[in-house]
Amino acid sequence: MLNSRRLGYTSAFLAAITLSASAQMHLVPEPRSVAAKGNVSLTGGVTIVCDGCDADDRFAASDLQQTLTERHVPTGAGLRIVLQRLAQHPDSQFTDAMKPEGYTIAYTPGTLTLTGATAPGVFYAAQTAKQLITAAPGATPMLQAADIRDWPAMKYRGLHDDLSRGPVDTLEFQKKLIRTLAAYKANVYSPYFESTQAYPSMPLSAIPGASLTPAEATALVAYAAQFHITVIPEQEAFGHVRHMLTWEQYANAAETPHGGVLAPGQPQSMQMIDGMFKDLAKMYPGPFLHIGGDETFELGYGRTRPDVDTRGLAPVYLDFMQKIVADLQPLNRKILFWGDIVGNERSAPLLKALPQSFKNSVTAVAWGYSPKPDFSSYLKPFADSGIPFWVAPSVNNYRQMWPNQNEALLDIQGFTRDGQKMGAQGQLNTLWNDTGESLANANWYGILFGAAAAWQQGKVRFRNSSRATARSSTAIQRTSSIRRRTS
Known part of the structure; x- marks a missing residue:
């Protein structure tokens, strides 16, 4: 039998592998608030929208697009992923604690909206969006649709x-x-x-x-x-x-x-x-x-x-x-x-x-x-x-x-x-x-x-x-x- 302790594995490490199978969304880091809305097929493709964005947000959009391309997620009008700033789209639930690096993700049929008050916030929303979209060779790409509110504990x-x-x-x-x-x-x-x-x-x-x-x-x-x-x-x-x-x-x-x-x-x-x-x-x-x-x-x-x-x-x-x-x-x-x-x-x-x-x-x-x-x-x-x-x-x-x-x-x-x-x-x-x-x-x-x-x-x-x-x-x-x- 494999001696896991001699290899440096632990009960905690093995438990991590076991527990991950029961987790539903597998988002890392785990957001503060997640409301899952089910899986959505992306057979119609994905279009990333960043109207009026500055250079930082355009980079976040480009980075997200590159990841989706590498995963063979097609481009199309099936889902719009919109990147935006809080200043142009006020949200009363966006607290002061969230503003430095926090973000929200909101799903409505056909649209996934990523909002941050700052460039890091928009970027981190895009990183979470990457994890919400799954794709495998020969399989239909899917979106784990959700509404999310998140911000860091440590600066x-x-x-x-x-x-x-x-x-x-x-x-x-x-x-x-x-x-x-x-x-x-x-x-x-x-x-x-x-x-x-x-x-x-x-x-x-x-x-x-x-x-x-x-x-x-x-x-x-x-x-x-x-x-x-x-x-x-x-x-x-x-x-x-x-x-x-x-x-x-x-x-x-x-x-x-x-x-x-x-x-x-x-x-x-x-x-x-x-x-x-x-x-x-x-x-x-x-x-x-x-x-x-x-x-x-x-x-x-x-x-x-x-x-x-x-x-x-x-x-x-x-x-x-x-x-x-x-x-x-x-x-x-x-x-x-x-x-x-x-x-x-x-x-x-x-x-x-x-x-x-x-x-x-x-x-x-x-x-x-x-x-x-x-x-x-x-x-x-x-x-x-x-x-x-x-x-x-x-x-x-x-x-x-x-x-x-x-x-x-x-x-x-x-x-x-x-x-x-x-x-x-x-x-x-x-x-x-x-x-x-x-x-x-x-x-x-x-x-x-x-x-x-x-x-x-x-x-x-x-x-x-x-x-x-x-x-x-x-x-x-x-x-x-x-x-x-x-x-």
Whole structure:
């Protein structure tokens, strides 16, 4: 008999597959309100109407048309799909909470009307419309007719993609990732760099051919913007920079010889950080930059040992983080940092005492990759101190070929649920490719489940993601051969 636990399957994962068969509409994420109206044959074809639309809404219409064409849904007058803005078609049921990214879908015989107050709202309505239309070779295309009202629970819903400890995605693969994330209403993509983003100011920092070039970064940002996805680059700016520090030119910035942590007291540390992030700000013009700051295990074992012995690890750590944030203030970006080093009860008084200018400039990203009954202890230090925070669960793909679903699904479910309860502004689901063994196409289940958890209010049900994987599998599998670069 197949040993499902040895393969990383779980009772929750198997239940997800079982439960999906009983679900009626299989919409992912699950909308807030759905009134099903039965199945409608599309033998007469579909026409998409976007009268008076701006460029954003025309793109949403074109994206929807492309999907229907790929599914061999004929063009014709059988069903009109109308894309429109709320301003031109007022609806008293369209609440203020819905306006930033929410939408409605309304079916009347012959017409499916998609309404949003904003460009993202119209786009997300079109993504749901894709899921309402089913088509298979040789079968009659069908519409699952429904009236829908929907909007997200969390403002920021994204994926953190490790591009430093394994294959470095090609630009084409990243575009496929962008399209798939957007189809399930994620709005953030965060590539992770240790030494795989090329910087003009530091030509030795990345290996040519095994890193993203500035031109690729610029192209990625422009492509993602069409899909209402913000690209947030993470460049480690404290720990995890051992590949850079192997170069003699940068060695004086190291906390310990041949180590991976920058020494806070060394002038060269700030010179490196300043150069990298000025370059990043030019390549990635969005509102956020991520400076990392996790797992600074060597801090206090080298150049800063006297200071750490005198004052303690957390004060030395926070002093350097404040210095980094102050240096980056002219870039006018919100700075994300990992919350593991100071996100604990011992550091809580220090967090509360931080200047308000620092708190206004940063967002802590609390991470936890194992299921727990309650994740509030990860978040309370930031909530009590007034520092905005996100939650970061994990697909649990690291150091193994197939993700451990027993860990991943419960972690994503519980951490996102508790983040919503405690006021987290966002969720950043994480991929980590430690040792490079993870098979990219095995990660989609957890990626899409994470997107559903961030959009939906409260505890996402496991069944929501199984149909999502099935719906996108054909398109996704075609990308398996284009991951090409290894760092």
